[in-house]
Amino acid sequence: MEVELKLLLSPADNDLLLQHPLIAAHARAPVRSQHLSARYFDTPDLHLLRHGAGLRVRKIDGAWIQTMKAGGSVQSGLHRRNEWEGPVDRPWPRLGKLRKLIGDHQQWLDVLAADDLKTRLEPLFVVTVQRHSWDLDVDGNHIELVLDHGHIERHGHQVPVNEIELELKDGDPASLFAFALQLQEQIPMRLSNTNKAERGYMLCRQTGTVPYRAQSLSLAPDATAADARLAILNNCLQHIQRNENAVIEGDDAETLHQMRVGVRRLRSALKLFEACAPCPPALQEDINWLGTELGAARDWDVLLASTLTHIQASPGGRNSVLDLQTLALKTAHAKRREAAQALLSQRYTRLLLTMGLWMQLPAEGMDEPATAFANSTMKRLHKKLLKRAQRMDDGAPETIHRTRIAAKRARYALEFFHSLHSGKALRNYLKTLSATQEELGRHNDLVVADRLLRELGQQHEAAAATVQFARGYLQALQAAQPANLATICADLHALRLP
Structure with missing residues (x-):
């Protein structure tokens, strides 16, 4: 389960983050820099999106890595999603390998079992970013801090990306909020409930800004x-x-x-x-x-x-x-x-x-x-x-x-x-x-x-x-x-x- 906070900031403030003393005080090792390009795949009728899943293939250090994220939730700005990731030998998904990673999660195996999914998959959009990342130790909590700067592109149309991700590798989720509040004291930021895949799908669907109404709430019978x-x-x-x-x-x-x-x-x-x-x-x-x-x-x-x-x-x-x-x-x-x-x-x-x-x-x-x-x-x-x-x-x-x-x-x-x-x-x-x-x-x-x-x-x-x-x-x-x-x-x- 991936647990992370996403925050938006102005590109003009990137240098403030790169040189922030708070990061230097908690970094386990020097910053890592990578150029990343990921293609996101789905069917023309957006089968994966409709079932709450996202599938990408990204090239990292010369190797192709496929990742599927699915389910989960966004609660008080905290993103929680199932994540399955592994190497492939081409810039295209390998659904057989993905099924092995998913194991006995029947809900997601059923999503991949859709008729002709393999032949209907196509690349919908590309996310290209320059990534800076740090491994942090914050009061015993292991946090990966990432700064991504780049864009999302579909058929020549682009939307910019400039965001921070704070991913909890081990520890208390409260540490993500506490660390973000410390960063925010010197760097103007906005909390984001939308990930890159969702923004890419907005390009595909050309959705506008529509009202979001209160959703029905279901509490378990044995809830406290x-x-x-x-x-x-x-x-x-x-x-x-x-x-x-x-x-x-x-x-x-x-x-x-x-x-x-x-x-x-x-x-x-x-x-x-x-x-x-x-x-x-x-x-x-x-x-x-x-x-x-x-x-x-x-x-x-x-x-x-x-x-x-x-x-x-x-x-x-x-x-x-x-x-x-x-x-x-x-x-x-x-x-x-x-x-x-x-x-x-x-x-x-x-x-x-x-x-x-x-x-x-x-x-x-x-x-x-x-x-x-x-x-x-x-x-x-x-x-x-x-x-x-x-x-x-x-x-x-x-x-x-x-x-x-x-x-x-x-x-x-x-x-x-x-x-x-x-x-x-x-x-x-x-x-x-x-x-x-x-x-x-x-x-x-x-x-x-x-x-x-x-x-x-x-x-x-x-x-x-x-x-x-x-x-x-x-x-x-x-x-x-x-x-x-x-x-x-x-x-x-x-x-x-x-």
């Missing part, structure tokens, strides 16, 4: 609370990081929305376990900062795409808000750029590395079954939700907001633990909480819209009259279509925990 914590936190981090590049490089509002949801899920997850494993204050502060950066941009997206459309659709309202929409769009774009810069910042990289390091540390007092922990947690959240719902007041928006937050946290928790429950009660509970969030969310959107419009009015005096009209219209809409708090409260009290 500690097992559940790690699985849930990793699920939330995956939700966040898989939308990262799309927010930086694209302009789809849904990608930013999904990343913000990922941060909200992470914050809710941390609260579930804070009694036994409290999040370090500095890390919690950074997570809150990230939520604020993404939230500011998302609020303007909602104002544009949802809230202001109510005015546009009103009789005589269209012409009066066009200028307002233009101003809001300009601000939304600026906030999106600020969110992207936040993700490119070293504070964000430090957040992810610190989170990964903290998650590797053992959590005490979490040996109870996950089922028991889930049941007691849901009872506590349900009780809090009913208490908040009972206190909702039309004249006090903060009471409605607190109920919405309580419903959201209860829903996220049940989604985290859903594999431990089943039946109609589970579906009804989730359905009611989703409906509550949506209904109270519309109320909250109007409250937020009023705040944003006030900001626009203060920044653009010439638009003050239009802003005032828009605020008045939305306030009238809110008064005419209030959330039915009594019905929501009654529906929540009628719920039965699964």
Whole structure:
């Protein structure tokens, strides 16, 4: 099993790494330099990719080496994959030799047993890099540090490669995060969840930046609370990081929305376990900062795409808000750029590395079954939700907001633990909480819209009259279509925990 961290850095900072005193202090031997060129193989219908495998043949010191990596996962930035590697006598895979290396791993033998796989394989892309590598001893942990500089090429199209790999050869995975944090103090870097093979396949498929939504989480029936914590936190981090590049490089509002949801899920997850494993204050502060950066941009997206459309659709309202929409769009774009810069910042990289390091540390007092922990947690959240719902007041928006937050946290928790429950009660509970969030969310959107419009009015005096009209219209809409708090409260009290 290969265990490694991947970090991106600017080519301009390569010399800083090559001369870094931290490396000199821990290196077992002088740096090794190699020119590497690897061809990646698959079928025209991407059979290996579809089954979570990658196959390459690389020339090293005049010898051909074939490598297959398959399965595994990326958790809090840590890549874990099965790896089988051995020599071949040509620049083309030898599937027979590969099967012998795989041994009794039937899942991967079945992948290689596909009809006519041998004849259908073809080279899809080439990765060419200049590699510098060091063997490090870091507090008793054996780590291989690699700097790769080069490119990935397919049919004349190239994408650059400039990355660090920290591979654990022997020891504690936490040492990878700790060492990366030390490097990051002097060298700007970004944590990467994408390996070279995945980037090469992006060239083949010409995939764009699309939203990545939360994935269903399955906990083993005999899982402990500690097992559940790690699985849930990793699920939330995956939700966040898989939308990262799309927010930086694209302009789809849904990608930013999904990343913000990922941060909200992470914050809710941390609260579930804070009694036994409290999040370090500095890390919690950074997570809150990230939520604020993404939230500011998302609020303007909602104002544009949802809230202001109510005015546009009103009789005589269209012409009066066009200028307002233009101003809001300009601000939304600026906030999106600020969110992207936040993700490119070293504070964000430090957040992810610190989170990964903290998650590797053992959590005490979490040996109870996950089922028991889930049941007691849901009872506590349900009780809090009913208490908040009972206190909702039309004249006090903060009471409605607190109920919405309580419903959201209860829903996220049940989604985290859903594999431990089943039946109609589970579906009804989730359905009611989703409906509550949506209904109270519309109320909250109007409250937020009023705040944003006030900001626009203060920044653009010439638009003050239009802003005032828009605020008045939305306030009238809110008064005419209030959330039915009594019905929501009654529906929540009628719920039965699964």
